[in-house]
Amino acid sequence: MPSKGERTQRRIILAALELFSERGFIATSVRDIAARAELTHAGLLHHFASKDDLLVRILAFREEQDAINARRFSDYGIDRLFAWIIDVVQANEADSSRVMAFVRLSAEATDPGHPAYAYFSRRYDRILTALDDAFAAHFAVLPPPHPIASRDAAIGIVALMDGLQLQWLIRPGSVDMTGMVRRHLCALGVSVPDLDDAVLHPTPSPDRRSSP
Amino acid sequence: MPSKGERTQRRIILAALELFSERGFIATSVRDIAARAELTHAGLLHHFASKDDLLVRILAFREEQDAINARRFSDYGIDRLFAWIIDVVQANEADSSRVMAFVRLSAEATDPGHPAYAYFSRRYDRILTALDDAFAAHFAVLPPPHPIASRDAAIGIVALMDGLQLQWLIRPGSVDMTGMVRRHLCALGVSVPDLDDAVLHPTPSPDRRSSP
């Protein structure tokens, strides 16, 4: 059972995630976050040394979750990363706040002075390396219809996903992100089986309590 | 010959463009812009009613320039839009401030309350419609290697360009944007001839004066 302090910190993190998604980091004040977490800004700063510290620790939190998530696809064999990608896109399409958080924060974080710069830099490194390997392994078995370096295939699919998110936010409902990514992979000779959402995302029920 | 007021406004617009590129709209203050344009913030607000007004008028300014630019490709025939795209990517690759401005502002502008929301919404509408038509015309002559709707081809190429910009900013020098876009078009059956930069970008000399 988590202590009172841990529960408060979790409340703060969730409130901050919501607000950073809606408005970005720069435009969100510590007071706003504290209000949504139902305490004063001074109370919040007892748990997090500064606004920057709060963001950095949130990103570390999200990084852990992502790592846990990615592991669920380990038995999809050589194409497990592609299955994971489709799953991420589907999850994004079902939760715009995830997309907003990513679009807003990654754009702000292109400034090396931004507290999230290191996080996004590392993140791209990791994802591109992993996808590069995945494409290389796949192409070794089934060469691509058009000649393309595995590294470029990795850069391309990541860019496509990021760019689709921007369009999807600015012109809601105008883009079928999952379909676009699926077709793009298909054009590279990668086909991903339909995933069973009921298995992969078991009943999200953050607001339900189990009966007494 | 422009009046003194017009010259001052132009100085302000250029300073604002630089700063919005470097830090985004939200994180830039009217005082910062005024300082770079070498006047006080009160002096600046004599020319522009508010910070929002300044951004809106800057974007209108940029829209005009873009329209003028695009017209130069009118004699490239059916593929003129693809030639223009390659030119835009090349220009971006040579001037990171253009890319920063776009990435920062478009991400902020996904909020419907942002003063640039209408601009980006219109911009995507216009570009996607034009590219949709261009792909449709091209595919009518030369069907794509993989079956793909012209609308999806348009969405895809725009998403790729936007996403590449993000990677290019976060991991400088790691991405060959022009090459990536060229290969992507190529995979759709579109090949763009090498453009002669000397013709298309005649001696950029904003700081040179003609001899007396």
Place this chain on the structure above:
DNA sequence: GTCTATAGAAAGATAGAC
């Protein structure tokens, strides 16, 4: 057209009571 001065709001952060 540009300035100084200032209003009025909001930001991040700290001190210290409880």
Place this chain on the structure above:
DNA sequence: GTCTATCTTTCTATAGAC
């Protein structure tokens, strides 16, 4: 662990002199 109170800075915008 959370609060009130406050410091200090910075912001957008306005008023009015020159």
